Amino acid sequence: xxxxxxxxxxxxxxxxxxxxxxxxxxxxxxxxxxxxxxxxxxxxxxxxxxxxxxxxxxxxxxxxxxxxxxxxxxxxxxxxxxxxxxxxxxxxxxxxxxxxxxxxxxxxxxxxxxxxxxxxxxxxxxxxxxxxxxxxxxxxxxxxxxxxxxxxxxxxxxxxxxxxxxxxxxxxxxxxxxxxxxxxxxxxxxxxxxxxxxxxxxxxxxxxxxxxxxxxxxxxxxxxxxxxxxxxxxxxxxxxxxxxxxxxxxxxxxxxxxxxx
Amino acid sequence: xxxxxxxxxxxxxxxxxxxxxxxxxxxxxxxxxxxxxxxxxxxxxxxxxxxxxxxxxxxxxxxxxxxxxxxxxxxxxxxxxxxxxxxxxxxxxxxxxxx
Numbered sequence: 128x129x130x131x132x133x134x135x136x137x138x139x140x141x142x143x144x145x146x147x148x149x150x151x152x153x154x155x156x157x158x159x160x161x162x163x164x165x166x167x168x169x170x171x172x173x174x175x176x177x178x179x180x181x182x183x184x185x186x187x188x189x190x191x192x193x194x195x196x197x198x199x200x201x202x203x204x205x206x207x208x209x210x211x212x213x214x215x216x217x218x219x220x221x222x223x224x225x226x227x228x229x230x231x232x233x234x235x236x237x238x239x240x241x242x243x244x245x246x247x248x249x250x251x252x253x254x255x256x257x258x259x260x261x262x263x264x265x266x267x268x269x270x271x272x273x274x275x276x277x278x279x280x281x282x283x284x285x286x287x288x289x290x291x292x293x294x295x296x297x298x299x300x301x302x303x304x305x306x307x308x309x310x311x312x313x314x315x316x317x318x319x320x321x322x323x324x325x326x327x328x329x330x331x332x333x334x335x336x337x338x339x340x341x342x343x344x345x346x347x348x349x350x351x352x353x354x355x356x357x358x359x360x361x362x363x364x365x366x367x368x369x370x371x372x373x374x375x376x377x378x379x380x381x382x383x384x385x386x387x388x
Numbered sequence: 389x390x391x392x393x394x395x396x397x398x399x400x401x402x403x404x405x406x407x408x409x410x411x412x413x414x415x416x417x418x419x420x421x422x423x424x425x426x427x428x429x430x431x432x433x434x435x436x437x438x439x440x441x442x443x444x445x446x447x448x449x450x451x452x453x454x455x456x457x458x459x460x461x462x463x464x465x466x467x468x469x470x471x472x473x474x475x476x477x478x479x480x481x482x483x484x485x486x487x
Contacts, residue, residue, distance in 0.1 A: 316428065
């Protein structure tokens with residue numbers, strides 16, 4: 128809970144880290160001041176780009192006591208206004224899953240190498256970033272918790288597969304090593320409630336630890352306060368559930384945490 | 389990307405972006421999340437010249453109805469111009485030096 132008394136400080140800045148194939152990519156890094164130890168969170172931006180909301184979210188995680196790192200997955204498309212860069216990536220059919228997984232592995236390694244790391248780290252993403260969070264949790268060893276906010280195309284029909292997205296993330300589900308929090312809106316088309324139900328069924332079938340919340344009267348991206356799809360009540364509750372989830376799996380001593388499937 | 393529905397087409401023409409007029413080389417047509425239009429998905433057209441970088445972009449984000457109306461309108465205008473004998477079929481005569 129927020130407190131007014133204690134001193135509080137934060138460092139937030141752009142850094143560079145080695146991503147896929149050792150490419151240096153930029154990332155926004157925010158952490159509380161002090162010796163730690165701090166758990167880490169990788170913050171993954173949405174399809175419309177590495178924009179201000181993700182810097183705010185990164186600082187929000189730092190405010191809650193996490194060393195948070197948001198890699199620019201569109202770094203290779205050049206610099207410019209986030210939406211111009213994202214438009215260029217959109218025209219190219221997006222970024223490849225292989226490249227994203229490599230960049231997110233680099234972000235996780237960066238967090239783990241920090242002298243004030245607690246040794247635990249989670250991954251959080253929205254929209255395409257929710258999909259990437261699920262994908263990274265399955266394919267990068269070392270995440271202790273994952274949060275998928277309305278990630279579309281986790282469930283994919285065979286004709287949705289592309290050279291850049293050759294495998295549906297749900298097909299990696301047996302490799303998911305950590306608990307998964309899912310936050311969705313029942314009015315969303317991508318992922319649709321039916322696709323979310325399919326994902327939940329697969330998690331159950333594989334004995335995974337998960338916590339899914341399907342919010343009524345909400346669609347895609349309902350945390351985005353600058354868009355008409357913002358839903359105040361659902362967003363506030365979603366953030367609470369998200370921080371409670373990370374508190375349980377990233378900060379609680381291992382002996383008191385429910386075992387992941 | 390969330391829908392991954394995008395097609396790029398080569399075009400000729402000029403567009404006026406944030407830095408003034410520039411030569412257009414490509415149009416990227418997608419149906420995906422818009423940046424500004426108050427829609428979950430929109431028909432987006434980015435008129436660009438990729439050689440000039442991401443900032444040289446003229447963007448429109450249209451509702452489905454607006455996009456269909458625009459397509460019909462463009463076609464109708466071209467037909468009227470064709471009927472009047474106004475269509476210029478050849479490529480621009482001026483050599484392209486400003487990519």
